[in-house]
Amino acid sequence: MEYTVKLDAFEGPLDLLLHLIQGLEIDIYDIPMAEISEQYTLYIRAMSVLELNTASEYLVMAATLMSIKSRMLLPKQEEYWEEDQSFEEDPREELVEKLIEYKKYKKAATELKQKEDERSLHYTKPPEDLSSYSEQVSAGSETNIDLHDLIGAFNKLMRRKKIKKPLSTRIARQEISIETRMSEILQTIRAHAAPRTFSELFPVAEKPHMVVSFMAVLELVKRQEIHIKQDHNFSEIMVESTEGVSLVGQR
């Protein structure tokens, strides 16, 4: 007989036993111990040439199988009568219970896997930054987080699928006029209900574009199209549109 046993094929001795039981078309409630323990031993010998991380458990199970096998060979008549009419205990009973219990969770694991797969077909997006709407958080406010929240948040983040950056970011070298940037910036600001951060007005990380954007912002401030404010030193600079007036940048 030839065995091709993959290292990751089994999750442990119970898993291997279930595999054998299924393969040999054996009734789990009436396991032929001699046959199963022979097959089992053959298997773990074949596996021994591979690297196993749970070898000790496989060996313990091999011993258990041997022991059940030998107990089944013992005459049982006397025990049976002595224990006043109670059913004689099948030496296999504990093993069968374990196999059934394990099989239950193995099946449940398959169902969780389905849920996992299904869930991964639904895409989400990160929450918007609401801090520009909210009151300033003071250093004194009480923070209540625990490690699990932190880990959960991190994993959620890692799980979240993001739109890839375009493979070829083709930024044609073209002259951008300050007027064009001014109207784009105004549009950006007016498209949002909340004030925008200063850094958002610099979407293209290229020097010429950034310089033009900066000059456009200065010009808009001068023309009183936008307000720029900063709560305190080093805090984010927020830009908002001057309500009502709209002279430049209308399309």
Add this chain to the structure above:
Amino acid sequence: MDSDNQNAIIEGLLFTAGDSGLSEDQIAEALNMVVSEIADLMKSIAAQYEEDPSRGLEIAAYAGKYQFVTKKSLAAHIKLLADSPSPSSLTQAGLETLAIIAYKQPVTRVQIEEVRGVKTDGPVHTLIARGLIKEVGRNEGAGRAILYGTTAEFLDYLGLKDLSELPPLPEDIDDENEDSDLFFESLRNGLSANE
């Protein structure tokens, strides 16, 4: 507030919240409504999204919080453009361990190992690191072993509203595809033969 307006507000709020989701309390507050009215309202809005083929979003209630997610049918299109930093799904060992914890919680590592028949330190660590399980207490008595339970991230990860949405634990091993009757028969035969 007319219902158009209400729908618009909820759309805006759900979009803003992204995958952090919104609790019924939060929705009630933003709409200036009573919390007890929110569940029905969300149910009816969710139905509108679901039924409208021109909508790409639907409303999910993972871990008890409402959030927009894209419809399953769009996955292929979005996949063309999207990528996740760690797309790896759980290993078989991880799934088995997670299943045992999910259904038996709170549960100790030794109890998990009794079911699986193998050491389970590795999978337990992985599940903690992935935020799917956490320490929920200590066992009474000697040793005071750590008890594990599932997290909100677990519910979100599997797309469940709460633990009651877990698929029922298969109570016996009668797989439909495994000739259960045959097994049952032979069990009976085996038992009567023993008598």
Add this chain to the structure above:
Amino acid sequence: MDSDNQNAIIEGLLFTAGDSGLSEDQIAEALNMVVSEIADLMKSIAAQYEEDPSRGLEIAAYAGKYQFVTKKSLAAHIKLLADSPSPSSLTQAGLETLAIIAYKQPVTRVQIEEVRGVKTDGPVHTLIARGLIKEVGRNEGAGRAILYGTTAEFLDYLGLKDLSELPPLPEDIDDENEDSDLFFESLRNGLSANE
């Protein structure tokens, strides 16, 4: 592809893209269309969103990218939402940002944003205000971006002695190889004893 379907895909894509937006190239790729057709298509879809009072979102186009934004009329409700979560706990955005800083420190804001895929000014300021993170230096080279790291208070909040007590990340755990050599040895010994 019918127009319902097209609308649904675009809604799903714009949603997933969030405020990083989508270029016409990307939309064309996902819809399997010619790039030159996209501008008109997006214009007509944008008009639908704008005119429909039951929609809370509209499509903005700037810097060559399309993105969803909430309608201006919802500002008051979003403010209610922003103020609603209990001030004692961090938002998902805050937690994510804190987690990235904790594990990857020292780290610049741009690096955090690369991982999160969204602007992160707000959360960074909140975390500084709460004393959980601080500036720990400046990046070498042009720009000299601020590097952030966690504070002693952060460790305090989480009850950690030092950063090494942070649980390992999933990618750092290798659950296959735990103690394998030891068991492998004992298996070999066990088997040879049997022979």
